[in-house]
Amino acid sequence: MASLTNRKLLLIVTGGIAAYKTPELVRRLKDEGTExxxxMTKGAKAFITPLTLQAVSGNPVHDDLLDPAAEAAMGHIELARWADLIVVAPASASAMARLAHGFADDLFSTLCxxxxxxxxxxxxxxxLMWSAPATQRNLELLQDDGKLIWGPNEGSQACGETGAGRxxxxxxxxxxIQEFFTATRSLHQESTENEGLLLGKRVLITAxxxxxxxxxxxxxxxHSSGKMGFALAAAAARExxxxxxxxGPCQLSTPAGVRRIDVISANEMHEAVANALAQQDLFIxxxxxxxxxxxSIAEQKMKKQDGENEMHIALVKNPDILAWVAQQEGAPYCVGFAAETENVEAYARKKLERKGIQMIIANDVSNSDLGFNSDNNAVxxxxxxxxxxxxxxxxxxxxKQLIALISSKL
Structure with a gap:
């Protein structure tokens, strides 16, 4: 991981009960040598005091866009230029909406x-606030604007409910934060000996x-958790x-330096890949x-009928996204995955040939300690x-090893 020594980080705390976690975050950053x-927004001060964050950061807390003392030297502009990275934590639904639509009527939104x-x-x-259509639209706008989105997790919440939004x-x-600076470090190094293996390459990954x-x-x-695909995205960005x-639907944080597009169905994934495919060098x-x-999708919840012991659902084939990409004119180098439970290598080779791709990564998902939902794998x-x-x-x-191997083939 990249060192955080002497890095300049601006933490913006908005209104939400999760603000109670920010003193520990500041303490951890200070332990890493970060300035x-x-x-704080007005809402944040309802949950935690400025004095607490001033004590752990060692710096005065800023909370007013129109503070005469600060604005004599254009304080908000100074802060905006000072930071190497701005982290908004917690980022409430309101904060996301304000940033997505370009508000600039308080210190937080103006700085950003x-x-x-x-x-x-x-x-x-x-x-429910996280899954609301308005929040998801704002999320998409923010991602299109290049904002990094870290989280949320899924779990118990202060309101007593359980779900995504923690x-x-x-x-x-x-x-x-460490992964962000690791991923961007190679882009700022003057010596070519430390350039990343994929520097200047465009990579499209599904997960x-x-x-x-x-x-x-x-x-x-x-049962896919997305962990392997997210790890590949992080490794490619670091290079x-x-x-x-x-x-697809998974509760994982977006790797630093990665643009994320969330989809649900295979058709949505196919459409997103098609829209992003132009000028890609590598597709995984x-x-x-x-x-x-x-x-067909039932418009209302399907009810079981008295005496009914069977239900039949007609299925139709989804688009083969990997094969479709490989068949496009000027297609990128294509790498696929084969999750098998038997004859792993034999089935993988058939898939390699059938889809017309350059490489396939095979793993045995019959082993419960590897593959789906595990943090480990063998391929x-x-x-x-x-x-x-x-x-x-x-x-x-x-x-990391796969990205090194694939980059040697490009």
């Missing part, structure tokens, strides 16, 4: 408009499962690539895309003229 300055530093948002809100823990936010709706409450899916990650199809989907990388086994390791380490 931290804090901005007036800076050329990267801005990372760490969402925290009730599960803010990352301080140690997880610290890890995201996670897809969900194919049966009715408004049921769907077909699989200097411009990475776009098309992610790591997602576990459902092969079939229901032929074999197969191409037309080579075969390389990568022994059991963390998915992050395997991703």
């Amino acid at each position: 931290v300055r804090v901005v 408009l007036a800076t050329d530093a990267p801005v990372a948002l760490v969402p925290a809100m009730n599960r 803010m990352l823990e301080p140690h997880e936010i610290l890890q995201q 996670g499962p897809t969900r194919e709706a049966i009715d408004p409450v049921r769907y077909l899916s699989n 200097g690539a411009e990475v776009t990650l098309v992610a 199809g790591c997602a576990a895309v459902a092969d079939f989907r229901p032929a 074999v990388a197969i191409s037309a003229d080579s075969e390389q086994h990568i022994a059991t390791n963390t998915k992050a380490e395997i991703a």
